[in-house]
Amino acid sequence: MKFDEVLRDIGEFGRYQKRIYALLCIPCVSVGSFCMMTIVVLFTPAHRCKLPNFKNDTYAIQNAYHESLVNVTIPLSSDPTKVYEECQMYRIEGGAEFGGTLGNHSLATCTEWVYDKSVFFETFTSKANLVCGDSLKTSHIMMMYYFGVFVGDLILGLLSDKFGRKKTMYIGLVLLLLLAIAVTWAPEFYSFAVLQFLIGAVAHGSFICLAVLSMEMVGPSKRIWTGMLVQAWFAVGVTYLALVAYLTRSWQYINISVFAPCVLYLTYWWIIPESPRWLLSKGEKLKAVVIIRKTARINKAKYPEEIEYGDVSVSADKPIQEGTIWHVFRSPVLLKRFLILSLNWGVVSMTYYGVTMNASNLSGNFFLNFFLMGLAEIPGVFGGMLILDRLGRRWSNGGSMILGGIACLATIFPVLFGNDNLHGLTTFLAFLGKMSASAAFAIVYMFTAELLPTVVRTASMGACSCSARIGAMLAPYIAKSGELIGGRFGSVEPLLIFGALSIIAGLLNFLLPETNKQKLPDTIEEGEVFGRRNISKGNGKEMIIKNPVENT
Known part of the structure; x- marks a missing residue:
């Protein structure tokens, strides 16, 4: 019997699979927190130069003499969203505190800063003074993290295929715990950046194993739901991060609050089974049968009598020719589709x-904005699941990206032409943009898997995933550009870039064929004719090469 046939007999998503799936979703919450952690711990508080010879200098001015001294030693900012210049102060001859001459002064670059503590008591940015000339270092750290995601997806993906989903997932979660403990006490920029790179690699690499294992344990009719719902738990991790950040207000305590639950995952070695599908693909049929029997027993289903020891497989009904990613590059039709999909992955990521x-650039409460950006993913994922079959993959993915792009572009009106009373509208538009991006992210996984032929599906998905990681690596620099520009326009400039690119990528979706309820291509030849239009030479009438609807 084929493994999918066995699952139909013993339960595609029975009690045992639900139990395992629930356990697999819990680490996804932690991974979601880690993937957004750098945004919180690298938050840049309002800051100004530290006044010389003032041991108890704070960002808040508490007496008139102190305030008058600040006004003569630190120039007022030309940016209406800031009080003082953040990186320069006046150098007064003789020193103001010793009766120096105020008329003769020049601007000097700060070497020490004081920070506003109304949002966070301390972040790694304020601890390491990653401001002014070093402000781009925060973007470098974020880029290192997402470059780690890029590397981790490749390496842990290969290890997962070779050594198993369970082993790779477990090693990744153990390393995540150890690295998270280490980064909490990182002393300076370089060690912090290297540790964030490693955390990105093992965190998202483990998430890939979790997602694959959760889909391989269930039957075909439930695979879409389990695969997409995993991403909703990822969103729960973002909201959890917002909550602990609000309660603790210190980057080290935030790290501890996120890595502490990872201790529970040490028990997963004895709880989570290996993927029976992977075991069968590696010829470990007896081990797979043990798990299948246990699944049937807990699901209270009758074990198929046709299966003797190891008499089950995952092979296709007929052999399919081998293919590589180079087959895609040599085919103009497949290459065009691959490039459009790669752009989609990069832009949506x-x-x-x-x-x-960009939540820190928006007006209003940072924690509320960040919480809403995480919360937006949940209706985004569920909304994507609802429209996926009703509107089709092409309209669902393209429409989500265009809607999100319009929402991001629309933020320019309340910010530049409105007043502070409209910051709620700005937050709502950003929320809508994030929700649409979450829906598109969930949909593009399936659209890519269905559109590209079976023989190059895995390789193409991996290449498209690389595009997504490149997009994630560029994101912190675009978000930081708004901070560097400053003012009202700086708060929306990143959203304008994200919005414009989302609309362009969304429109390009409509150059792709629909895959909903179609027999999917297996070979390169089938992929090239899938959804194409030809002109009949006999009568000059247009003939569409249709794909029969699947009966399964």
């Missing part, structure tokens, strides 16, 4: 992470 990173 850039928008997905970038809109959340």
Whole structure:
């Protein structure tokens, strides 16, 4: 019997699979927190130069003499959103506190700063003074993290295929715990950046194993739901991060609050089974049968009598020719589709992470904005699931990206032409942009898997995933550009970039064929004719090469 046939007999998503799936979703919450952690711990508080010879200098001015001294030693900012210049102060001859001459002064670059503590008591940015000339270092750290995601997806993906989903997932979660403990006491920029790179690699690499294992344990009719719902738990991790950040207000305590639950995952070695599908693909049929029997027993289903020891497989009904990613590059039709999909992956990833990173630039409460950006993912994922079959993959993905792009672009009106009373509208538009990006992110996984032929599906998905990581690496620099520009325009400039790119990528979706309820292509030849239009030479009439609707 084929493994999918066995699952139909013993339960595609029975009690045992639900139990395992629930356990697999819990680490997804932690991974979601880690993937957005740098946005919180690298938050840049309002700051100004530290006044010389004032041991108890704070950002808040508490007496008139102190305030008058600040006004003569630190120039007022030309940016209406800031009080003082953040990186320069006046150098007064003789020193103001010793009766120096105020008329003769020049601007000097700060070497020490004081920070506003109304949002966070301390972040790694304020601890390491990553401001002014070093402000781009925060973007470098974020880029290192998402570059780690890029590397981790490739390496842990290969290890998962070779050594198993369970082993790779477990090693990744153990390393995540150890690295998270280490980064909490990182002493300076370089060690912090390297540790964030490693955390990105093992966190998201483990998430890939979790997602694959959760889909391989269930039957075909439930695979879409389990695969997409995993991403909703990822969103729960973002909202959890917002909550602990609000309660603790210190980057080290935030790290501890996020890595502490990871201790529970040490027990997963004895709880989570290996993927029976992977075991069968590696010829470990007896081990797979043990798990299948246990699944049937807990699901209270009758074990198929046709299965003797190891008499089950995952092979296709007929052998399919081998293919590589180079077959895609040599085919003009497949290459065009691959490039459009790659652009979609890159832009949607850039928008997905970038809109959340831009939460610090939006007016209003930072924690509320960040919480809403995480919360937006949940209706985004569920909305994507609802429209996926009703509107089709092309309209669902393209429409989500265009809607999100319009929402991001629309923020320019309340920010530049409105007043502070409209910051709620700005937050709502950013929320809508993040929700749409979340829906598009969930949909593009399926659209890509269905559109590209079976023989190159895995390789193409991996290449498109690389595009997504490149988009994520660019996101912090675009978000930081708004901070560097400053003013009202700086708060919306990143959203304008994300919005414009989302609309362009969304429109390009309509150059792709629909895959909903179609027999999917297996070979390169089938992929090339899938959804294409030809002109009949006999009568000059247009003939569409249709794909029969699947009966399964």
